[in-house]
Structures are given as structure tokens and as C-alpha cells.
Amino acid sequence: MITMDDIIRDGHPTLRKVAEEVEMPPSDEDKQILKSLLEYVINSQDTEVCSRYGLRPGIGLAAPQINVSKRMIAVHLTDEKGVLYSYALFNPKIISHSVEKAYLESGEGCLSVDEVIPGYVPRYARITVKGTNLDGEAVKLRLKGYPAICFQHEIDHLNGIMFYDHIDKTNPFRRIEGAIVINR
Structure with a gap:
């Protein structure tokens, strides 16, 4: 089971590397790593498990965050309509995106970043992965x-x-022109 001790923090060189593609079919070891990423985000949303193991809640985790420089991510969240998005993916790739932007009004956080870094993070409003x-x-x-x-x-x-x-950097809360503001 992944705990906060396994998650590397900001400044670690692996977080700045471009991760390697995972060979298909994936090895048993790669499958286990990907399963454990998804298990972490699911566990981290359970308050009892969080307090027992000292986990920080998260909705996504990438393999580089546990010092594995391979293209694997896990996401577990519900959208504003209550639809669950629970995915563990090898070699995810954005194949198309909207011109329109969106950002979280509350800003973003990261399990690898211990401090709060305020500001709007412009993203694409729609993507295909x-x-x-x-x-x-x-x-x-x-x-x-x-x-x-x-x-x-x-x-x-x-x-x-x-x-x-x-x-x-000069104006972290500058409104992003024409972007959709998402409240979470």
C-alpha cells in the first residue's frame, strides 16, 4: 500500500523528468504499480483510512510521484453531476482538446507539493484522452x-x-479571458 512516505516531494529530480512509455503488454510489476496508484487515491478519500495511515486526500496520482518514471496515472473523482471517474491508465495521452480554457477557482494542489501555491491554473475546458x-x-x-x-x-x-x-507569476489571480470557472 502506498503511503505519504512513498510520495516524493517538490524538488525531487524525478518530478521534472519526462516519463518513459510503458511497454505493452505491461509487466506484472507495472500492473501492480498502477493498481497501487488507484488504490491510494481511493483510500485517500476514506476518512477512516486517511487518519489510520496519515494519508493526504487526493483525486489523482501519477507514477513519477512515487519515483517511478513511467507513463501511468490513476484518477478517482466524481464530477458536478455525481458521475464517478475511476481510471488507472498506462500511457495516457491527450489526443485532442478545446480552444476554450477552464480553471479551478480554488486553484490546484498536489500530493507532491506540501505548501499551498495560490493562483489560477489555465487548462483546456475539454479534452479527449x-x-x-x-x-x-x-x-x-x-x-x-x-x-x-x-x-x-x-x-x-x-x-x-x-x-x-x-x-x-506576476499576477497569479489574473482572470483567464473567456475561461470557464469551475468551483470545487
Whole structure:
């Protein structure tokens, strides 16, 4: 089971590397790593498990965050309509996106970043992601709003990008022209 001790923190060199593609079919070890990423985000949303193991709640986790520089992410969240998005993907890739932007009004956080970094993080409002699930099946997801933001955050980790890299350094709360504001 992954705990906070397994999650590397901001400044660790692995977080700035471009992660390697996972060879298909994935090895048993890669499958186990991906399962454990999903298990962490699910466990971290259970208050009892959180307090027992000292977990910080999260909705997504990428393999580089546990010092494994491979293209694997797990996401577990519900959108504003209560629809559950629970995915563990090998080699996820954004294959298309909207011109329109969106951002979380509350800003973004990260399990690898201990301090709060205020500011708006511009993202695409809608994306299409392709990847491979734990059963080796090709998955194609059309995402918008909160789920789209989460997937972009996790895929950024695979490319050595941190959420705060997107924040306007001179004016972190500058309104993003024409963007959809998402309240979570």
C-alpha cells in the first residue's frame, strides 16, 4: 500500500523528468504499480483510512510521484453531476482538446507539493484522452470540467510539468479571458 512516505516531494529530480512509455503488454510489476496508484487515491478519500495511515486526500496520482518514471496515472473523482471517474491508465495521452480554457477557482494542489501555491491554473475546458487500462483494453475518454482538469494535471506529471508552472507569476489571480470557472 502506498503511503505519504512513498510520495516524493517538490524538488525531487524525478518530478521534472519526462516519463518513459510503458511497454505493452505491461509487466506484472507495472500492473501492480498502477493498481497501487488507484488504490491510494481511493483510500485517500476514506476518512477512516486517511487518519489510520496519515494519508493526504487526493483525486489523482501519477507514477513519477512515487519515483517511478513511467507513463501511468490513476484518477478517482466524481464530477458536478455525481458521475464517478475511476481510471488507472498506462500511457495516457491527450489526443485532442478545446480552444476554450477552464480553471479551478480554488486553484490546484498536489500530493507532491506540501505548501499551498495560490493562483489560477489555465487548462483546456475539454479534452479527449487515450490510454490502456489494467485489462489491456484501449480506453478513449471525452472529458470536460473537473475531470478534464484532473487528467491534465496528472498527464503533466508524466511530462515533468508541475501545476504551478502554469500560474502567472506576476499576477497569479489574473482572470483567464473567456475561461470557464469551475468551483470545487
